[in-house]
Amino acid sequence: MKIDRRSFLAMSVGGAVGTALTPLPWKIQDDLAIWTQMWPWTPFPPDGENTYVNSVSTLCGGGCGITVRKVGERAVKIEGREDYPTNQGGICNLCASGLQMLYGPTRIPYPMKRLGERGANQWVRLSWEEAISMVAEQLGEIRQAGQPETVACLSTRPYGSMPALLKRFMTAYGSPNFMTTPSMMDAYDMTLKRMHGVDGRMGFDLENADYVLSFGSGLIEGWGNTVHMIRINSKWKDTNAVLKQIEPRLSNTAAKADQWIPILPGTEGILALGIGYVIIKESLYDYDFVNNFSAGFDEFRRAVLSGYSPGNVSKQTGVDQSTIVALAREFARARRPLALCGRGQGTVPGGFGEYVAVHALNALVGNINRPGGAWAMPRPEMDGWLEPVLDAPAEAGLAKPRLDGAGSAAFPFAGQLFNRVPVALKAGEPYPCQALLVYDANPLFSMPGSGMVREALQQIPFILSFASHMDETAMMADIILPNLSHLERWEDVPVTEGFHRPMLGLAQPVVDPQFDTLHAGDTLLQLAAALGGTVAASLPWENYEACLKEALSPRWAELEDRGYWIDENFTPDDWSLAFPTVSGKFDFAVSGADLKTLFAMTAPQGDDGSYNLKLIPYDSVRIANGAVGSPPFLIKIVSDKVLKGKTVLVEVNPETARAAGFGEGDQAVLKTPLGDAAVRVHLSDGLMPGLVAMPRGLGHTAYDRYLAQKGVNANDLIGSVEDTASGLDATWGILASLVKA
Amino acid sequence: MKHSGNFGKPKRYGMVIDLDKCTGCGACMVACMAENNVPFKEDESKKLDSISWLQVYRLTNGKPYPDAEVCYLPRPCQHCAGKHEGHSPCVSVCPATATDYDQQTGIVSQIYTRCFGCRYCMGACPYHARHFNWWDPVWPKGMEKYLNPDVSARMRGIVEKCNFCFQRYQKATEKAHAEGRRDLEENEYQTACTQACPAGAIIFGDLNNPKHAVHQIAKPNLKKGGQPQNPKAFRLLEELETNTKVYYLSSKQWVQDAIHKPHLLDQKEAHH
Amino acid sequence: MSNTDDTKQVAVDDRDRVPNASETGGPIILFFMIGFVLSLVVGWVVFPKLLYSQKKQPIDFNHVQHMELVDEGCESCHFFREDGSFSGAPTLAQCIDCHEEVQGDTPNEIKFVEAYVQKDREVPWLVYSKQPQCVYFSHVAHVKMGNMDCVTCHGHIGESTELPIYEQNRISLYSRNIWGKNIGGFKKNTWDRMKMDDCAECHVREGVRQASVQTGKGGCFVCHK
Amino acid sequence: MDSALIPKGVKRCPIWQFALGLGVVGAVLLWGVYAMILCWFKGLNQTNMNDYYGFALWIWADLAVIALGGGAFFTGLLKYVIGKDELKNIINYAVLIGFICYSSALLILAIDVGQPLRSWFIFWHANVHSMLTEVAFCLSCYFCVLTIEYIPLILENRQLDKVPFVHNLSHTMHEYMAVFAATGAFLSFFHQGSLGGVAGVLFGRPFAYREHLFIWPWTFFLFTWSAAAYGPCFTLLVTRITEKITRKQLVKDTTIQLLAKIAGWMMFTYIIAKIIDTVYWATTTAPSLGFTLKDFYSNNPVYGYWILFAEIVLCGVVPALMLITPKIRSNRLLLTLATILAVIGVSLNRWVMVLQVMAVPVMSFDIWAMYYPSWQEVATTILPVAYGIILIMISYRYLPIFPQEAELNPLEPEADMAAAAGTEETTEEVPEPGLTPAEA
């Protein structure tokens, strides 16, 4: 028998026939198909017991109640808490993406010390003991040298136990420089102080208002509590309440409003005065309130009637005379009219005169401390704490003027003016800053004139960051003592500006700490203990939880049980009791201010004639632009008419674009006095001619590849402009030009 | 041990979306992505290969400044019933029976492990509600921890789409079963987008059930292919007889017109 | 060499080979049979051995012994949670009730307490009946609403004194119990196989509504997610 | 070297020239294979397809090659079933071209699906209501037919034919080819049709949707008809190109003229039906779905009425009239022109039925989506062309494809040493120049 080609062939054929009659080929084929379901790089989430943990989300400013669904130890979904007073089940896109921030790669996993150049993002890991003793040593030396005032601290939120604890730490340490990033709260606080005589916060009973004049407030784009405001907008649709949106751009709010009134940017206050003119001229104002409960009306009247006739105002604002008159009449004749301001999300305050002019409208129609009106609210206070103990160096430090000039002779009514710090540091006045503590803030990204902020930070020899995520400011730090993420920590969350009930939410840990991080409150307590002396004595708590319980002791049980505390029956003071001013009345004259100067429009930077357009930043509800960057889900829902690849699209009116020779999607260079940026042009009929609109919140350089290097940070191109009357940041835009790329 | 009819009466789950209230905030899109393990990648600005089961379109009235108006229109899968129950554009074309129409719930299902990625269904769907996994779904290290185990993992090369958060129906049914019930209450089964919408613009329920809000608002004429009897209500591409289960409400005439007249709209604006 | 020569040469070769071929007709069939039988052996006997890897459970477990100690049968440990979900393999927290300390002196017991209880680590049980991720299976629907016995699908595991070897398909990574022990996919008992067709067959038999438009059988989302 | 394999009585170029040609085309083939491997291992993100263009260049190429390959079934039908015996002189080549087209189509499909390892689901879990299922079944069955038709041709190779069994097998298969050809025609009718049905049933896409006859939309019949009409034109065109390159007449004029005439009449009748279909669709179907013709042809940078004109008039009516006019048809140049127009016409038709369907917005607020293929898509689409050329080169060299070749080109005793390289017009075929004898 010869084994030749043929035998081999026969065997193969036999083998093939035989194999076909076994499960082998068929099973392998089936298993291979199944294998494609189980590729090793595809994660298969394990199942487990489902539990739900209630908490409060602090990612955005809204402070909404959330319910976090957990499977085993993993948090898998954040949903709005249905029984929470502000959001009632809804949730904003940022807070719904919260788990991407919790588990994401942008978390700072352990204490770190800078290695190499600032901002180079090179770090060496420290143990907590090392890190705290290093910081304590640094701060101890400064204090020993008798310069505790040269240490500053920055936070985003002004209220709550953490800012209070930081402020307390600074006080005990001996520095008057606890600051918060600027926002419309600063302006409204000042308005309350100078018109109502109240040291409190502003609230608006928006639910019951039936005619709302919004001077550029992005009511459904993150102004106040986003979800609450959107709910109110829906309610207005059901009750046929009227919303008039006054701003240069057809924002989401303008799109949902009953009327969009385009206006030249920066002239909103002037329009308010024009409306006031008509109301006064036609005697449409509330006689009872104006005659019996207000002072300074004559000065106000004189100032308004002397320069704000509809004709004049129309010229300045670009709003038709007939519209001005109509708005005034409608507003005055509405049952519960309400006027609001604070551009976009209100993260840049704007000029004080604008707030006075707008709030004066509420006063003219007598809608102050009434249903559907503007309410003076008490500030949330940490009522469970004793006064801090101060030693001599602390007393001496506290007696020094503040770095930002707030409370000084120039700005006596200001509480916070962080926007002035870069200028002050540059000038070396009143003294240099030797150390900065940054908590829950990212000024390098979020403040107009970020170039100036960067220069200022470069001048500070020691920067300590408590950041949970690697943001731009954290990248500039010398030491990072990372805070727990918002879903890993206890925190009290006072309600946002604008809400008309005193309310407090309690955030509680949803999951165990995922990294070697520590609650910033605990870090601070350990720092205080390491510093010793009166600083340690002023912060005597064993841990942050104990400190928090003590701070909230009267309401702790309710907070722990329900997750929030609210004063449902709160009503603001009656007119006769509401105004603790010198006259005891509402002050139209703004505590003796020069109204003419106050109402003057703030000119933008760079008026040298070489720019033919104005660049305005706008806040988008789909882009986070505060201390927290946009998680991947948010970037995913950004329109391709806003961001394409790595390039931002700026909105330009088709007419303006055509004149400059640009078509849809064309590449261009946007020039402003502060710099250039490569952009693309998006033609929009929803923008006034002569303007360029750019979203805020893009152009991050820190965070991860899902967020960084996308678009341009509008704050790089727009500088901070100081309102001379108040010191507030009055920035509304900047002169600009678009040239071919 | 026969339990015929153990599913209760046939349902027809559907939605009513109030365009007057929708603010275009995108919370629904995020809630959907978070609930359904929708992946993301570095560049999501190429919207035509970006997976988002729920898409919010921005409609404009096409008028120049200052008369421009905008309306936001969220578009989940429309769960078409077609001319005869179950003849959805996509279901009828799938060669491998990976997508199906369930007469019990009216939901168009998609089974990822059955799909082999021919993409015929995507061509068939006029709403662009179907998305292909052009890329491997991968999450940055650590982020896979938030994935929902109730939702199947998808793999590269298959089509996925909105399924009205069917896993929530399954979960709700389990709870009902544990309590010895066969039918669900209206609030027991709600989609993630409905739940998240801050404006309360999305309403979800059984269109067959006169007690449910969706039925009361849209007033579907079930004899006439579900046409809405509420004059403010309309459906997308009614003429195609796709017989969708997503109804829209708008009090604005231009919106109602824009839905029907393609040439009215300006190309440059009409996108996500 | 010319064309014609070449052709001739080949033709001669061919003539030589033809009778050869018919002579070796027998061996050809023999080789065919060798190939045939060999492949049958490979396919039916060798292949299944190669296809599955054998894994031992982290520790052994005696169902019989535990059944004697509990009141409510299987549901004592494999219980339903309030939301209707099924707890599956017990967690450490459940075991700790009795096994906080070592009881008796079996090596398994000692290993369990030392390696898991004391270190607070969950036991990574290998679940024989684990369905793929695309499958939705509601225990409560079957047990509470359908009044089914555990045995119907899980067989007599509750009467075992030790845990069987867990076999895992090397390609699909499924437990062998899904396809069944028999490589040909044949089954005798209801618990021998847990493929889609087995679920579907029972659903038809038990009168579950067959609501699928495409297949006339059960809707996909009844068993899928 | 390989002269023993070359059919008797014909001349072929020297082996080095052949190898050089193979090498050049092979390089293109390898480029395509590289792209194919990228698509398989990295996924379809290698393409420029997207959620709007789920079907793109590949599906167009698929539909186009299948239409062009329609020459095989139709010529087969004419020869074996209807009895046009004259066509035996071109049937081999028609079969070979068909085989190339269909195997290419299957290859493209194997790259095109997102999960190639699951592609058998289309058979196993078939949804019989899907046009794509019908396509898959008929396509693969018909490919079997083509293979059966191609096998005897291979078996007729001079060396293989010497094996008695092989000889007998090819002989028997030839004898019963009519049965296979008839089955092939039956299958072709359905898969060509169902390819048309793929677009025609999309009632969500008013641009594609057509009224139905029984379960089939009109496009079903139009596709079958057009494949039968235009497929032979492609066979004629490729034959012409082959003749140009080999510088020989390979098929007699009578055969060419017969096939051209039949194709012409098929095209003529088809284009009338197509015009009726278009008019009905434009005036009745589309408006009933809320669309006007203008919606389909305006507001975008590419798709204008020109495409309608090009497809129906310029590359439809014109070549049809040219082919049915004996005077024009008998002019070689004009005949070639007509076949070129026809090939463009049917390719345009398939393009429109795939790409424009995807491009047209349906929701009023949607966009026209434009698309251009990635290099990977282009390379994988050229891959079958290269493969086809190679198969033609090999088949032509070693198999008796053209029964009339020897008769039309009697061997001369003297070797014609004239070199002929470099003067040929550029075509998609790689030049295989020279009529040099096999042995120098």
Next chain:
Amino acid sequence: MFPFNFEWMWDMSHIVFMGGLWYALGILGAGMTFCVVKAILDTANGKGGHHH
């Protein structure tokens, strides 16, 4: 494609469609088998051993 597949239904569509498929496959299969068998028999009968 087989009656034991999950998707199979005994309805007109399946009978016609799959009937057509199996019919075609049957012809092809039977035809090829016939040709091969005939070729084997012919070869055994000594046909084809010479050239023509």
